[in-house]
Amino acid sequence: MADKPQTRVRLRPVDLARGHGLSTQAVRNYEESGILPAADRTASGYRAYTPLHASALRAFLALLPGHGHATASAIMRAVNEDADDEAYRLIDESHSQLLGDRGTLRAVAEALRDLRPTETDGEKSDTASGSSSGAAFIGPLAHQLGVRPATLRKWERAGLIQPGRDPRTGYRVYDEAAVRDARLAHQLRRGGYLLEQIAPLIEQVRAAGGVGPLEGALSDWRARLSARGRAMLTGAAELDAYVRERDREREGGG
Structure with missing residues (x-):
């Protein structure tokens, strides 16, 4: 059938x-x-x-x-x-x-790990800047990072770092936040990242109020x-x- x-x-x-x-x-x-x-x-x-x-x-x-x-x-x-x-x-x-x-x-996590402050880092920063405030001029900061001053100026034009100006001389002065941004940019450049890729990451650090708060955000990012x-x-x-x-x-x- x-x-x-x-x-x-x-x-x-x-x-x-x-x-x-x-x-x-x-x-x-x-x-x-x-x-x-x-x-x-x-x-x-x-x-x-x-x-x-x-x-x-x-x-x-x-x-x-x-x-x-x-x-x-x-x-x-x-x-x-x-x-x-x-x-x-x-x-x-x-x-x-x-x-x-x-x-x-x-890359960001590795860069932030390298940016965690230590007593030795603080001593180096003060010595390189010639100031007890942690601020740095362009020459000492470039020497500390192992880059040319022209590189720091290029990063400034790309918005990666925002130095102030000495009111007497007009020279660039990098406060603690600017030094932090320069070090982060340096680490990411060493990792092969382009300036246009680094800029939004630096903005995240600024928006978070520094490296510390961003580390918590990275944990959430990793979970997502x-x-x-x-x-x-x-x-x-x-x-x-x-x-x-x-x-x-x-x-x-x-």
Whole structure:
């Protein structure tokens, strides 16, 4: 006796939305934007979704935390348009960005470690500046860092350091904050970072009120990167499940 054809499960927009905290309109919007594959229509014109659409929705929502809305949407559209290689390229690009962020975090953490004040450092700073206040002129500071005075002037033009001026002579005077910024810039330059990459990091130090508060921010930054990496794993698993289900349906003629 011939097997009876299996009845395909039909789902309403509310069936997909339920459990994800979404509105039915959001589900329809996802379909219209290509995040979900196109749905069939009933005789009366209503959308008829299937478990495949539910799998696509799970994949998209899992991709969001690791890749962001724009990239997650582009990944799903590529898969639904049979452009799987493009989807994988987008995923690779996100991983590359995460790796770059980890490298920046590591460079900043290493630079801050080198900037932790010690008694010896304080003595060197006072000796090099010729002042008990910790302020330094351009020549002694350049000598202390092992760079040319022209380099410090270049960093100043790039906004990395902000020296004051001696009211009597007009010479540049680097207070403790400027010396700190110069040392941080020096460490990051040694790590291969460009001036335009260093500038926003220096701004973070200034906004945090110094190196100490930024160390706490680095811990939060590290936790966010770890969470993003874990989210990428979850998103990859759900996307793989969706692609496998899509391929099975095609092979079965469903």
